[in-house]
Amino acid sequence: MLTIKQYGVTLRRITPDDIELLRYWRNQQTVKMYMDYREYITPEMQKKWFESIDNKFNYYFIIEFENKKVGLINAKNFSYTNGFGEGGIFIWDTDYINSFAAVFSTLCLLNFVFFKVKLCNLSHARILSDNDRAIHYNQLIGYKLSPGQEKVYNQLYVLSLEDYKKTGNKLNKAAEMLNNGDGELIFEGTVSEKNLDEINAILKN
Amino acid sequence: MLLEEFISKLEGEFDDMPKGTLQPDTDYRSIKGWSSMHALIIIAFVDINFNITLNGSDLKATKTVSDLYNLVQQKRPA
Numbered sequence: 199m200l201t202i203k204q205y206g207v208t209l210r211r212i213t214p215d216d217i218e219l220l221r222y223w224r225n226q227q228t229v230k231m232y233m234d235y236r237e238y239i240t241p242e243m244q245k246k247w248f249e250s251i252d253n254k255f256n257y258y259f260i261i262e263f264e265n266k267k268v269g270l271i272n273a274k275n276f277s278y279t280n281g282f283g284e285g286g287i288f289i290w291d292t293d294y295i296n297s298f299a300a301v302f303s304t305l306c307l308l309n310f311v312f313f314k315v316k317l318c319n320l321s322h323a324r325i326l327s328d329n330d331r332a333i334h335y336n337q338l339i340g341y342k343l344s345p346g347q348e349k350v351y352n353q354l355y356v357l358s359l360e361d362y363k364k365t366g367n368k369l370n371k372a373a374e375m376l377n378n379g380d381g382e383l384i385f386e387g388t389v390s391e392k393n394l395d396e397i398n399a400i401l402k403n
Numbered sequence: 404m405l406l407e408e409f410i411s412k413l414e415g416e417f418d419d420m421p422k423g424t425l426q427p428d429t430d431y432r433s434i435k436g437w438s439s440m441h442a443l444i445i446i447a448f449v450d451i452n453f454n455i456t457l458n459g460s461d462l463k464a465t466k467t468v469s470d471l472y473n474l475v476q477q478k479r480p481a
Contacts, residue, residue: 298459301439334436337419338444369440372447375456 200387200397202259202310205302205373205380209259209271211387216260217248220270223290232288232329234352254394259307263299266291271303273311273321276394281318282311298376304339305373308366309383312359315396319359324352340365404452409472416448417441427469449475 200211212220221244223229230236239247251258255276261269268291275283287304289295311317323341325332327350340361344354374381389398404412410425417434424434434441446457455478465471 296439298439298443301443304440330436331438334419335438335440338417338440368447368451369443372443372450375446375450376443376458 200257200259200390200393200401201385202306203384204306204309204382205298205377206263207299207302207306208262209303209306210262212248212258212260212270214248217244219267220244220260223270223288226290228292229288229290232326232332234324234326252392254392254397259303261287261289261299261303263294263297263302266294268294268299269303271307273307276317278318281320281322283322285321285323298373300335301369302373305366305370306383308339308357308362309370310385312362312366314383314385315394315400317394317396321357321362323355323357325355327351327353338365339369406469406472409475410468412452413445413448413468413471416444425468427467427472429468430466431468431471432466445471453479455479 199213202209218241221239221241224233225239251274256272256274257276258270258272258274260267261271269287269289271285271287273282273285277283285307287300289300294300308321311321322344323336325336327333336355336357339357341355341357342361344356347353370381385400387393387401389401393401406427410427411422414420414422414425420434425431431437431441431445442462445462449455449457453475455475457474457478461474465474
């Protein structure tokens with residue numbers, strides 16, 4: 199189990215107990231309309247999917263905000279050369295879509311990956327070219343469209359550590375202000391073969 | 404800082420926003436692709452440029468760019 203907290207959000211790494219909840223929301227029209235894969239997901243498919251991501255290269259977290267489970271955030275397909283191959287987020291609770299839950303979760307995970315564990319210098323995101331909201335959201339963090347992706351529907355964006363240092367500085371300061379000056383990033387968990395060595399190392403300390 | 408300069412600088416915070424997008428009576432939450440990330444950038448913008456701390460309630464009380472400007476003016480030390 200790995201849990202990361204900052205700015206009032208708690209990111210709790212998913213377990214088999216979460217996958218039916220996730221499947222329910224992932225199958226909702228309001229969520230799947232923004233996904234590349236939009237077919238109905240069965241319990242068997244969900245189980246296979248979880249087995250494929252339940253390892254040290256993929257990190258999926260339930261977003262808890264104001265004591266409610268409101269969404270999912272992930273950083274997946276990690277490699278030492280390419281960083282995280284794809285990050286993603288969805289807020290399923292409509293009461294929280296325009297809240298700070300998404301942005302605080304995004305900052306919390308990026309701060310953990312880039313600054314706390316110092317895992318990599320790159321993070322990627324795939325965004326459908328007609329999802330204006332997600333495109334603007336990611337561009338404001340510092341993500342840039344990868345070369346050659348202009349005419350692709352499911353476009354690849356990349357965020358470098360250097361770009362995140364520039365944008366993240368002011369975003370984190372603002373997030374801290376909204377949380378009465380509390381910007382502490384807290385993480386806890388147990389050493390596991392499903393964590394990268396770098397994450398296990400900081401959990402030991 | 405006059406309203407026109409405030410608007411110009413605020414537009415500059417949103418990298419891909421064409422000049423002239425924001426007007427005094429623009430409902431800033433209606434701008435294309437609005438999200439909580441925009442709200443966070445507004446809070447950072449006000450902090451950096453005016454050394455004023457806005458909170459979520461402050462933002463909720465405003466609708467237009469002009470409202471936002473007036474809020475900043477009210478919070479500025481005399």
